[in-house]
Amino acid sequence: VYNHTLLATKFRSIEEDYWHLCENVQVWDVSCEKQVAISGPDAYRLIQLMTPRDLSKARIGRCFYVPLCNPQGGIVNDPIAIKLTENDWWLSIADTDVMLWAQGLATGFNLDVTVTEPDVWPLAVQGPKAEDLMARVFGESVRDIKFFNIKPMSYQGVDMQVARSGWSKQGGFEIYVNDASLAGPLWDELFAKGQDLNVGPGCPNLIERVESGLLSLGNDMGYDTTPIECGLDQYVSLDADIDSLSISALRQLVPQRQLMGLVIDQACTISESNVYVDGQCVGEITSQAYSPKYGVHLAFVLCSLPALGAHLKVDVNTNLSVLKGQLTTLPFNFGALGLTPKTPVK
Numbered sequence: 001v002y003n004h005t006l007l008a009t010k011f012r013s014i015e016e017d018y019w020h021l022c023e024n025v026q027v028w029d030v031s032c033e034k035q036v037a038i039s040g041p042d043a044y045r046l047i048q049l050m051t052p053r054d055l056s057k058a059r060i061g062r063c064f065y066v067p068l069c070n071p072q073g074g075i076v077n078d079p080i081a082i083k084l085t086e087n088d089w090w091l092s093i094a095d096t097d098v099m100l101w102a103q104g105l106a107t108g109f110n111l112d113v114t115v116t117e118p119d120v121w122p123l124a125v126q127g128p129k130a131e132d133l134m135a136r137v138f139g140e141s142v143r144d145i146k147f148f149n150i151k152p153m154s155y156q157g158v159d160m161q162v163a164r165s166g167w168s169k170q171g172g173f174e175i176y177v178n179d180a181s182l183a184g185p186l187w188d189e190l191f192a193k194g195q196d197l198n199v200g201p202g203c204p205n206l207i208e209r210v211e212s213g214l215l216s217l218g219n220d221m222g223y224d225t226t227p228i229e230c231g232l233d234q235y236v237s238l239d240a241d242i243d244s245l246s247i248s249a250l251r252q253l254v255p256q257r258q259l260m261g262l263v264i265d266q267a268c269t270i271s272e273s274n275v276y277v278d279g280q281c282v283g284e285i286t287s288q289a290y291s292p293k294y295g296v297h298l299a300f301v302l303c304s305l306p307a308l309g310a311h312l313k314v315d316v317n318t319n320l321s322v323l324k325g326q327l328t329t330l331p332f333n334f335g336a337l338g339l340t341p342k343t344p345v346k
């Protein structure tokens with residue numbers, strides 16, 4: 001359950017879905033990624049209060065990955081902010097109740113905005129063959145949409161926003177479906193026109209997102225972690241002159257923790273989330289998956305910097321024994337780790 005809405009976690013097995021996603025095209029019902037629409041003369045002001053990322057120069061038709069933070073710097077949500085017109089934004093949210101918080105801020109700061117959850121539901125088309133499939137359904141001009149840009153595309157005479165985005169690193173698009181009566185026909189057309197592309201149903205995939213270093217709200221980050229600790233520094237504008245609830249806390253923060261990657265060079269089942277150096281706990285695993293492409297077990301670990309010191313090898317309790325894991329920066333740089341990708345066993 002994500003945003004009070006059902007979301008599939010797998011269709012065949014997580015590993016079969018993974019290989020299919022990396023080689024073909026999948027259609028994902030990610031309607032749980034709800035939209036919070038903020039409209040009115042103070043729309044930008046409200047969004048800037050919520051995020052420490054500078055959106056003052058944002059252009060219409062662009063998408064922005066933005067941490068939303070409370071006054072302590074803790075992460076409330078990590079949506080995609082979409083600027084549709086000068087006074088109309090959507091926040092395509094992760095799994096916490098943003099509308100209520102936004103409405104509270106709008107009231108408290110006496111802002112001239114309306115905050116609603118519109119009847120708009122994302123449908124993702126992901127994978128290396130996504131562009132070809134989208135061109136067959138929406139026309140060739142869909143190929144011109146650049147990464148994290150969005151524009152209205154006509155489907156059966158109805159304009160729907162279409163962005164080049166999605167929660168995988170395999171490439172693809174997201175269709176913001178705004179007409180329930182067209183959702184079924186659109187789904188069926190994507191499957192009919194994608195048969196020779198081996199189209200299949202899919203959903204955000206654990207293996208792919210861990211390999212790609214995509215963080216999950218509620219697992220790898222949340223109210224008690226800041227974007228700096230989670231490695232989202234590039235989405236925090238510490239030096240910008242912005243009016244944001246969290247910016248002064250984030251400027252003052254001396255991070256005591258850091259989210260890092262962990263690589264164990266064999267398949268295993270991790271039996272305890274704590275990891276150790278010389279018997280002392282130095283961090284906690286927040287997500288993990290075996291990578292069939294690289295033949296290693298991968299994890300994200302929220303490390304205590306004082307406890308970790310300069311160590312990069314940690315002890316991990318597994319079903320096999322205590323195994324050594326290598327800590328590394330995120331996203332994983334497999335080449336630098338000496339790992340080369342394998343192709344699937346068919």
Ligand code: THG
Nearest residue numbers: 033064065078079080092093094122166167174214
């Ligand atoms: N699509 C839509 N809504 C969403 C998600 C989505 N809402 C919830 C969740 N996913 C929000 N979280 C993310 C996290 C990362 C990215 C998108 C949404 C992402 N990041 C890119 C990266 O890490 O390379 C690029 C970020 C950037 O450069 O701005 O795509 O997936 N509709």
